[in-house]
Amino acid sequence: MKVKVIVTLKNGVLDPQGKAIQQTLNSMGFLNVNEVRQGKYFVIDIKENDESKAKIKAEDMCKKLLANLVIEDYKIV
Amino acid sequence: MKVKVIVTLKNGVLDPQGKAIQQTLNSMGFLNVNEVRQGKYFVIDIKENDESKAKIKAEDMCKKLLANLVIEDYKIV
Numbered sequence: 001m002k003v004k005v006i007v008t009l010k011n012g013v014l015d016p017q018g019k020a021i022q023q024t025l026n027s028m029g030f031l032n033v034n035e036v037r038q039g040k041y042f043v044i045d046i047k048e049n050d051e052s053k054a055k056i057k058a059e060d061m062c063k064k065l066l067a068n069l070v071i072e073d074y075k076i077v
Numbered sequence: 078m079k080v081k082v083i084v085t086l087k088n089g090v091l092d093p094q095g096k097a098i099q100q101t102l103n104s105m106g107f108l109n110v111n112e113v114r115q116g117k118y119f120v121i122d123i124k125e126n127d128e129s130k131a132k133i134k135a136e137d138m139c140k141k142l143l144a145n146l147v148i149e150d151y152k153i154v
Contacts, residue, residue, distance in 0.1 A: 006118050021119070025138055032124040032134070041083050041116035042098070047109040057109070061102055 003046060003058040006075045007067045008039035042066060080123060080135040083152045084144045085116035119143060 009015050015037050022036040044061065048054040055076050062074040086092050092114050099113040121138065125131040132153050139151040 008118065008120070018119075021142070024142060028141060030134065030138060033138075034122040034124055036122070037120045039118035039120070041085065041118040042095075043085070043114045043116070045111040045113070047111055057107065061107060061110075064105060065098070065101060 001046060001049060001051060001054050003044045003054050004077045005042040005044065005058055005062060005066060006039055006077055007042070007062070007072050008075075009037060010071055010073055013071045040066075078123060078126060078128060078131050080121045080131050081154045082119040082121065082135055082139060082143060083116055083154055084119070084139070084149050085152075086114060087148055087150055090148045117143075 018035070018037040021038065022033055025033045025036065044058055046054045046057055048057060058076050059074075062076075063069065067074040095112070095114040098115065099110055102110045102113065121135055123131045123134055125134060135153055136151075139153075140146065144151040
């Protein structure tokens, strides 16, 4: 089954890429954009039909590889 | 309000970054990972309290900047 994971920067961590996107949007005429923050999205196809087991596996992958827990949060969706 | 957007590669478009993550997971002992595909996640803070208007604005941003519609799909979530 496919498990979807979102990894985002923690609040307070600077996001220069998001800032650049925000400035570009502003310069394109989207003047009402206050802030943009960018994160990562993963779709992981796991050989496992039990949803809760697959999610536990995905969580383990987040902790060990996909997210840097010092500056990032992850969410299994 | 904050609008969340997910941008993913279309099916069939090669994803070397996802492939690299899959191979790394396999080498770390996660042998039951068939495939990983990576996308982008944006949180856009728009000065607009009407949810449907904010989503229309976000869709416009996706078409004009955030997604390359030749190879990517976007989803407002």
